[in-house]
Amino acid sequence: VTPQISRDSNQKQKLFFPDLAAEAVSISGFDKSSNSVLAVPASGVEVLSFGDVEDVRGFYLEVSGECYVRLNGSADNIPVKPAPDTAKAKLFVEADLTSIEVQNLSTDTILTGAYCVWGDPTT
Numbered sequence: 001v002t003p004q005i006s007r008d009s010n011q012k013q014k015l016f017f018p019d020l021a022a023e024a025v026s027i028s029g030f031d032k033s034s035n036s037v038l039a040v041p042a043s044g045v046e047v048l049s050f051g052d053v054e055d056v057r058g059f060y061l062e063v064s065g066e067c068y069v070r071l072n073g074s075a076d077n078i079p080v081k082p083a084p085d086t087a088k089a090k091l092f093v094e095a096d097l098t099s100i101e102v103q104n105l106s107t108d109t110i111l112t113g114a115y116c117v118w119g120d121p122t123t
Contacts, residue, residue: 030057035116040104048100048115056097056119062088063113068103
């Protein structure tokens with residue numbers, strides 16, 4: 001995930017453009033990761049599986065449309081929606097995570113996507 005922000009649509013007038021080597025987030029300090037795909041029915045909710053990762057410290061999500069994400073059993077919704085003219089909405093979080101729920105906001109379309117989680121820090 002490399003956010004780049006510019007003043008113009010040609011991305012010539014950079015406002016935020018991190019050096020990839022200096023800004024890279026490494027997950028090499030963790031022992032486990034898990035990934036999967038999701039298909040949330042219209043107006044449905046899916047709780048994401050962590051696989052064999054017991055101490056989740058981050059996740060990345062890509063979905064085909066608008067959704068809410070709820071973390072750690074909270075009722076607070078994190079609205080996730082694609083940027084204009086893009087096909088996927090993305091969310092990257094580094095935090096202590098105990099559960100992740102994804103709620104499809106569409107009443108007639110399945111929300112599809114993929115995600116990965118990582119954790120179990122090395123000692």
